[in-house]
Amino acid sequence: MSELVSTRIRTTAGKLGLPHLAETINEYTRRADEGKMGYLDFLDLVLSEELAVRDDRRFRQGLRLSRLPHHKTLDEYDFSFQPDLDPRKVKDLATLSFVDGKANAALLGPPGVGKTHIAVALAVAACRAGYSIYFTSLDDMVRNLKAAEAAGRLASKLGTYLRPSVLVVDEVGYQPLERAEANLVFQVISKRYEKGSIILTSNKTFSEWGQVFGDEVLATAILDRLLHHCEVIAINGPSYRLKNRLKAIERETDVA
Structure with a gap:
């Protein structure tokens, strides 16, 4: 391929928003020559790799915007x-x-059993599959919504929790809520009902949510919408964090 044609392809690829093709056209043509590719095979190669690069770029951007605390997978x-x-x-x-x-x-269980790890891993998988994701603790979500409500920006801030395809709400039940705070949570749950997925973690059984939300009726309304279409996994086992801490203490004791 002449340098003139290569330059023209790079320019056109840049205008079409295909930066990977613009950067690697010479590598593509080398591989095509070595493999004696036909025209359709060459076109398939270029488009497939451009799509893979674009998907990876979207995935990494999605993770950056997700506010996930880490990017652990189920393999870990x-x-x-x-x-x-x-x-x-x-x-x-x-x-x-x-x-x-x-x-x-919904992932239920005592602290340290890996609920957040699984929730994050599912969110990472969803992001990889092309879904938008967002992570928040329940306390942070309530705090942000209260501040937005006080500033007259509640509708706008609700969008933060309504737009993602998958919303991860961590640590439901660690702090009891006032009724006004619980009502803000209800707005998120009800507006997402059958419009987007929620992955939540909680150290409380559902029967204890009346205490968490400070109102049995409101808790029932939240659970009604949340559990209508919901997979529930209970994890009742030892704490990973405690296990690791005990191992560290044992090592320190052995050294001493």
Whole structure:
């Protein structure tokens, strides 16, 4: 391929928003020559790799905007440490059929059992699949909505929690809410109902949510919408964090 044609292709690719093609056209033509590719095979190669690069760029951008605390995957989760947890149930969630159906997932259990790890891993998988995601603790969401309401910007701020395809709400139940705060949570849950998925983690059973939200009727209304289409996984096992801390203490004791 002549340098003139290569330059013209790079310029055109840049105008079409195909930066990877613009940067690698010479590499593509080299591979085509070595593989004696036909025209259609060459076109398939270029388009497939451009799409893969674009998907990866979108994935990395989605993670940056998601506010996830980390990017752990299910491959990093130690199922052997939680023998009562059926890995098949978690891996079924990882197929994202519940996200396709705009349903929800709830992960319940005491602190340290890996609820947030699984929630984040599901969100990462959803982001990889092309869904928009956003992570927040319940306390942070309530605090931000209260501040927006006081400033007359509640409708705008609600959009932060309504726009993503998947909203991860972490640590439901760690702090009790006042009724006005619980009403803000209800607005998010009700407006997302059958329009987007929620993945939540909680250290409280659903029967305790009346205490969490300070109002049994409001808690029932929230649960009614949340659980209508919801996969629930209870993790009742030892704490990963405590396990790691005990190992550290044992090492320190051995050294001493």
